[in-house]
Amino acid sequence: MxxxxxxxxxxxxxxxxxxxxxxxxxxxxxxxxxxxxxxxxxxxxxxxxxxxxxxxxxxxxxxxxxxxxxxxxxxxxxxxxxxxxxxxxxxxxxxxxxIPDLTVAENLFINRQPLQRGFISWPTLRREARALLDRWNVSVPEDMRAGDxxxxxxxxxxxxxxxxxxxxxxxxxxxxxxxxxxxxxxxxxxxxxxxxxxxxxxxxxxxxxxxxxxxxxxxxxxxxxxxxxxxxxxxxxxxxxxxxxGENVHLDIADAAGRVPDPTAPVALTVERISGEDFSDVSLTVRSGEVVGLSGSTSSGRVGVAEAIAGLGRYRGGTIRIGSRTLPSGDVPTALSLGVGCVPKSRHKEGLVLSMPIADNTTMTINRLLGPLGFIPPAKRRNRAEETIRSLGVVTQGPEQLVSGLSGGNQQKVVMGRALANDPAVLVLMDPTAGVDVKSKEALLGVVERMRAAGKAILVVSSEVEDLRTCDRVLVMRHGSIVAEHKAGWSDNALVASIEGIEAL
Missing domain, CATH: 3.40.50.300 (P-loop containing nucleotide triphosphate hydrolases)
Structure with a gap:
């Protein structure tokens, strides 16, 4: 030290x-x-x-x-x-x-608000909050709702x-x-x-x-x-x-630069001129056996498009088709039945039930396939979970361990296992390696390569260069629209410049 x-x-x-x-x-x-x-x-x-x-x-x-x-x-x-x-x-x-529903001032002095005659002095609270924010040069309104x-x-x-x-x-x-x-x-x-x-x-x-x-x-x-x-x-x-x-290693990720996609492979995902809260007139296609990246800044609209394709978010106008079948707006059950698997942006809010074991998390999207009336035979449930643990290398005490007790990388592997459980034709992966270590990132991106080789259509939605290196092409979004396409073999400088909206040096 x-x-x-x-x-x-x-x-x-x-x-x-x-x-x-x-x-x-x-x-x-x-x-x-x-x-x-x-x-x-x-x-x-x-x-x-x-x-x-x-x-x-x-x-x-x-x-x-x-x-x-x-x-x-x-x-x-x-x-x-x-x-x-x-x-x-x-x-x-x-x-x-x-606490999102409280103001900035209320959050700053939670449980220690200034009192006057036993009641909160709101003018004093706002004044002290403004002074604190100014002292540390935090330029936000003290009376703004914190969740905004x-x-x-x-x-x-x-x-x-x-x-x-x-x-x-x-x-x-x-x-x-x-x-x-x-x-x-x-x-x-x-x-x-x-x-x-x-x-x-x-x-x-x-x-x-x-x-x-x-x-x-x-x-x-x-x-x-x-x-x-x-x-x-x-x-x-x-x-x-x-x-x-503990090893002298580099990040071992399949690079799409030397790969030639099959132009005759069937189109598995078609997005035609859809619009939503933060995106407009977006169109793209992904063929079976193809990995397409969708990148851009946090506010680019890329996540909104991905959530629409997974049924997690709504879209208006246009069409989303899985194969030849149309996906209704904001309909997760139909997305699952049509063959869409999804790793959502937030594993804690949308990807996992932390208080449930691995076995329940990995099978929750396929309950109907494992048993009647929502009852899953214990052996089927355990076998499915053990298959996920084995194939993705989840480090755990076993299928009954609560996912809250797993490390971040292993939690993300469980989310990936849930996405793969219904043998999807289309995989939508949002920031699939966010907050995981080098080895977990390598394992998760290795899954992308295995699924591509198995003929799945994969949409990788990320701004991480390492995630996108697996892609046959990368579509870049800004201000809700697709503004550029980069074929595999792009340079880091060119891609990052495109994402940030600046000229590459």
Whole structure:
């Protein structure tokens, strides 16, 4: 682990020799981290490496079995002292803790509103909220409904709320997972400004390029253990991946550049001039055995088109056909019966029931096929789940494990298994590798190649270059319309320039 600067102050936070076990599972083993004031420190590792457990210990949400946590050289407060923890550390999670139906001001001072004669003083609340937002240069209206904020604005409101308690150490958990390129740039500008104002960040991300863009130091966990802490500038990306995986590897993804699609293959998916809330007059086709990418920024309309094809969203005008049969607007059961499989954008909101086991999650789209009147024979249910676990490499204790207990990468594999359960003719994959580690990404994109070889028509909806490299062609959307098409073999610069709406250099 890195040493503090010579003669400098003690680390703003330090975990020393922490271990945590859940039954037979070792979540952390004699791990540690040391973060110095004023830096952005990356915490990386594959899903299941121990990152979430360490964050829980650093934020006082769980106790370690051994070891200790210190803030600025002093022992951490008792777990029961929630106010003491809030004054030292806060975590902005990938899934927002903002209450959408409250205003920004109400969210900033939830459970600590200023009172006057026993009642909330709304003028004082709004005034103090405005002062807090101005202090940290968060340009959102204090009386705006929080649910109407863009994702990056919600994150900044959460950071401001944490800073208002006195915390100057903020953990950012996958902060860019739901942001497009321009939003990420703006967020990084704000992180640098907050660093200059004395805020320290622990930055958790699976996007390794972002680690090199925003962080000064990186700590790697693997198999519940601390592997290395080093200055980012001293750790090339190949060595960083090797530290994360324990292998000297590169991302092994099938590249479509040398592939020649069959122009005589039947058209499996036809989209003709459909419009929706954030897209207009969109047309595309995908043939059996073809992988087509649909890319663009978060606000481009790509997700709206994908959800319309999967029956999750409504469309007006135009036609969507699966083979020769028309898909009605906003009709998931018909989409399933016509042979559409879908990995939705949010595995937590639309892809999984976290409180149910793997077996139930992987079979919920095919209940009618496994038994009458919704009753599924236990043996069929278990066999289906075991097939998913085996074919996708889900790391689990078994089919009855709750999906809430799986790592992010393994949860995404369960979502993929559910999408494949009804043997679909058309697969719609929305951000299929978002928030997963290198090995899980490799496994999930390997499924795309297997399904293509089996003759499935696949629509990969993503802005991730690695996801799109598997595609025979990539359609780019901006402002709700398809504006460009790139054949396999495109350069990264050309594709990214097209997505961002700038001229390639």
């Amino acid at each position: 890195q040493e503090p600067p010579s003669g400098g102050a003690p680390p703003i936070v330090e975990a020393i020799g922490v271990s945590k076990r859940y039954g037979p599972t070792i979540a952390l083993s004699d791990a540690g981290i040391r973060v110095h004031a004023g830096e952005s420190h990356a915490l990386v590792g594959r899903n299941g490496a121990g990152k979430s457990t360490l964050v829980g210990i650093l934020t006082g949400l769980r106790a370690s079995d051994t070891g200790e946590v210190r803030f600025s050289g002093e022992p951490a407060p008792p777990l029961s002292d929630r106010e003491g923890w809030r004054q030292r550390v806060a975590c902005v999670y990938q899934h927002s803790t903002i 904020l863009r994702v990056e604005a919600r994150q900044l409101v959460e950071i401001a709320r944490a800073l208002s308690y006195g915390a100057r150490f903020i953990i950012l958990d996958e902060p860019t997972a739901q942001l497009d390129g321009e939003e990420i740039k703006r967020l990084f500008v704000r992180i640098r400004e907050l660093q200059a104002a004395g805020v320290t960040f622990l930055f958790i991300s699976h996007h390794l390029q972002e680690v090199y863009e925003i962080c000064q130091t990186v700590t790697v966990l693997r198999d519940a253990r601390h592997i290395v802490t080093a200055p980012v500038a001293d750790l090339p990306k190949s060595r960083l991946i090797e530290a994360m995986t």
